[in-house]
Amino acid sequence: MIFAFVRSLIGNFGRRLMDFYIQNSLLINSLVLLYGLVVFISRRNYFVILEKLILEIKSKNPKFEKSVIKKISKRDYESISWETVRGEIKFPLFAAPKKWKLCVSSEKKIQEEFTIDVINNMLARLGNKQEN
Secondary structure (H helix, E strand, C coil): CHHHHHHHHHHHHHHHHHHHHHHCHHHHHHHHHHHHHHHHHHHHHHHHHHHHHHHHHHHHCHHHCCCCCCCCCHHHHHCCCHHHHHHCCCCCEECCCCCCCCEECCHHHHHHHCCHHHHHHHHHHHHHHHHC
């Protein structure tokens, strides 16, 4: 009864769309779930890349070896070996927090995403969390 009532309200296009979904619901739901899983892993990979960048900066500059990095200079940023950072990344995609857009983990994309301002903002947030 309710099914017939809903079908009468949604019109011809709605009925065709609903029939298509009912026939292919397993495939559609699997694709949505798979995309959600890939986005979840990609967001985690974003923080892995950030961690590798911080370790790379620490290894290049002896003043950061024993202290917490709060801000990096332009010289520190330019000393980053992007090939090394990219080489340590296992998963080929990353996504910024609270974003649904996936990016390929290439050296160029990592450099575009992790500018000096982005790294300093993340370090400031991490520093504030450690102080509290």
